[in-house]
Amino acid sequence: MAVTHTEEFRREAVRIALSSGLSRTRVAADLGIGKSTLGHWVSQYRTSDLSGPEPQADLVRENERLRLENRVLREEREILKKGHTVFREPKDMRFAFIREHRRRWSIESLCRVLRVSTRGYRAWISRPVCQRQRTDLKVLAHIREHFVLSNSTYGRPRMTMELKEAGLDVGERRVGRLMKLNGIRPVRTRRHRVTTDSRHSLGVAANVLDGDFLANAPNRKWAGDISSIWTTEGWLYLAVVIDLFSRRVIGWAASDRMKKDLAIRALDMAVRLRDPSPGCIFHSDRGSQYCSHDFQKKLTEYRMMPSMSGRGNCFDNAAVETFFKSLKAEILWRQTWPTRQQATAAIFQYVNGFYNPRRRHSYLGNISPLAFEAKAA
Secondary structure, three states: OOOOOOHHHHHHHHHHHHHOOOOHHHHHHHHOOOHHHHHHHHHHHHHOHHHOOOOOHHHHHHHHHHHHHHHHHHHHHHHHHHHOOOOOOOHHHHHHHHHHHOOOOOHHHHHHHHOOOHHHHHHHHHOOOOHHHHHHHHHHHHHHHHHHHOOOOOOHHHHHHHHHHOOOOOOHHHHHHHHHHOOOOOOOOOOOOOOOOOOOOOOOOOOOOOOOOOOOOOOOEEEEEEEEEEEOOEEEEEEEEEEOOOOEEEEEEEEOOOOHHHHHHHHHHHHHHHOOOOOOEEEEOOOHHHHOHHHHHHHHHOOOEEEEOOOOOHHHHHHHHHHHHHHHHHOHHHOOOOOHHHHHHHHHHHHHHHHOOOOOEHHHOOEOHHHHHHHHO
16 A cells, blocks of 8 residues: 655655755665655655745744844844943934944944934034034043043042143033043942951050041141052052141051061151151051050150050041052052062052152042142141
8 A cells, every 4th residue: 555645754855865965765765765756756846836945944044043133132232331321321422432333333233222323323423523522522632641640540520620720621520421421430449358456465555646637737647557468479568657637658668577567667767758746646556566565666766646546446547548448449459469579669659659749639629648738838
């Protein structure tokens, strides 16, 4: 009795014969049909519309559609990741973003993602640049320059003060808009690591400063502290002395060991630089380095008055903690330091090349420590 094969079986047999790479004889034997029957089905498929489309054609087209869709989705995700800051901004800002990135992505894709028309973008391009846009370009050039000079640390308020000092009549809103549009933002901080060891039996001085960080003249109130910086070689410990009048760093020392001589070296440097009058207050935490007999002896030798924070109260020495936060966020946390020597050189450059002579302090009215001292002199 003749065997009747379904249309589905015939299509599958043709697909195997055309795509498997096996001989017709082998395919026919595996399927249990005659070679001539298989040949007839193949010929029928090639010459007749009755066979319908190629069995793999729908699958190929679907794969191509999915690949194209994935490519479009990846592109849209990259555009949104780069342009999320301008997505809800006015059209002019979105058009400016498209012009800046048109070489990386197609204009059609950028317009679709940012929800503007290509016709509107071309009209915006063809319009002459207005005075406002010219001014924005000028201000942006100054922002980029001063951002580099600030070690990429200035946000909108300090940047506005910097531009005004450079002679530009510009407000914070405009500066903030241009910085946001162009992805110019300062680096943020990490978690604080405690280095104070107050578990000792050494003497503790009274809190003479008592949270009063204001000084009416230089060399009236000093503050010191120790912090740590990680390098590939291991921890580097930094001791500093700050004059609370101007927040200027007047003494510092670095070492691979956190011993009492570290604090003494920083104090010696500050005294050599400033030669304070008797009665200058030196404030610190209750760390063993500052409570040691040798350090207290130094204070007596220099006729300085010791003052120490309350137990576990980091705010009692907030001025020095603020300096350490700025130092780490603005220079040290931005890269890995292979050696302690390289980290020490970076600290020297930061303190003497930026923090003291250039960095704007909101506490000082947005001028640098050296400028504040010169103004008060």
